[in-house]
Amino acid sequence: MKGRVHSIQTLGTVDGPGIRAVVFMQGCPLRCVYCHNPDTWDKAGGDEVTSESVAKKILRLKNFYLKGGVTVSGGEPLMQGAFVKDLFEIMHENGLHTALDTSGVGTDENIELALKHTDLVLCDLKFPTDALYRAHTGASLKSVLAFLEKAADKNIPLWIRHVVVPGLTDSEESISEIVRIAKSFHTLQKIELLPFKKMCLSKYEKLSIPFPLVNTPECGKDIIERLERLL
Numbered sequence: 001m002k003g004r005v006h007s008i009q010t011l012g013t014v015d016g017p018g019i020r021a022v023v024f025m026q027g028c029p030l031r032c033v034y035c036h037n038p039d040t041w042d043k044a045g046g047d048e049v050t051s052e053s054v055a056k057k058i059l060r061l062k063n064f065y066l067k068g069g070v071t072v073s074g075g076e077p078l079m080q081g082a083f084v085k086d087l088f089e090i091m092h093e094n095g096l097h098t099a100l101d102t103s104g105v106g107t108d109e110n111i112e113l114a115l116k117h118t119d120l121v122l123c124d125l126k127f128p129t130d131a132l133y134r135a136h137t138g139a140s141l142k143s144v145l146a147f148l149e150k151a152a153d154k155n156i157p158l159w160i161r162h163v164v165v166p167g168l169t170d171s172e173e174s175i176s177e178i179v180r181i182a183k184s185f186h187t188l189q190k191i192e193l194l195p196f197k198k199m200c201l202s203k204y205e206k207l208s209i210p211f212p213l214v215n216t217p218e219c220g221k222d223i224i225e226r227l228e229r230l231l
């Protein structure tokens with residue numbers, strides 16, 4: 001199966017349990033204000049590759065991934081459900097754990113395909129209301145919740161991730177609502193708060209795209225520690 005891939009990270013340690021290969025898919029329909037990967041947005045960008053060739057690259061380091069696994073991230077992997085399905089199927093044939101790191105926005109068909117061989121869903125629950133979600137990502141929270149219900153119906157374990165942006169998503173009310181939504185899924189295993197950083201600035205400059213949060217301060221450890229107490 002052919003697909004478009006932005007890059008492959010070897011020996012990743014932050015996108016799921018253990019040491020993992022992380023495949024960043026090309027193309028994303030969202031425009032999150034804090035996105036740190038604007039170079040993955042263009043669905044015609046990246047490289048055209050086959051799921052078999054990506055699997056081959058990953059399996060060269062298979063011994064490192066036996067206690068971790070493989071994560072497909074993006075961009076938005078739900079734009080290329082058939083590719084994810086094929087890649088994860090090969091990973092399962094080789095005894096490797098699979099994780100889908102997604103916003104949860106995709107067509108029903110792509111969601112069904114992508115979840116077919118997914119062992120763990122990592123979902124970035126970005127904003128707690130539909131109005132905020134639409135205003136700051138261009139997508140609908142309702143479609144994310146529908147995705148999470150589908151994954152829960154299949155009993156796929158869930159990690160919710162949430163980017164903490166000072167002045168935008170760091171209020172206790174906002175975090176409490178994110179936690180309430182996360183806990184409504186029986187498959188929830190973990191909630192991760194991720195600090196907003198601005199290491200992406202040079203990418204925006206290179207692409208000549210204005211970064212909407214250029215004047216927003218980065219999120220410090222103290223804010224994360226304070227909010228983690230709410231979890």
Ligand code: SF4
Binds near residue numbers: 037
């Ligand atoms: S879903 Fe991810 S890649 Fe897409 S715009 Fe949002 S943060 Fe960026």
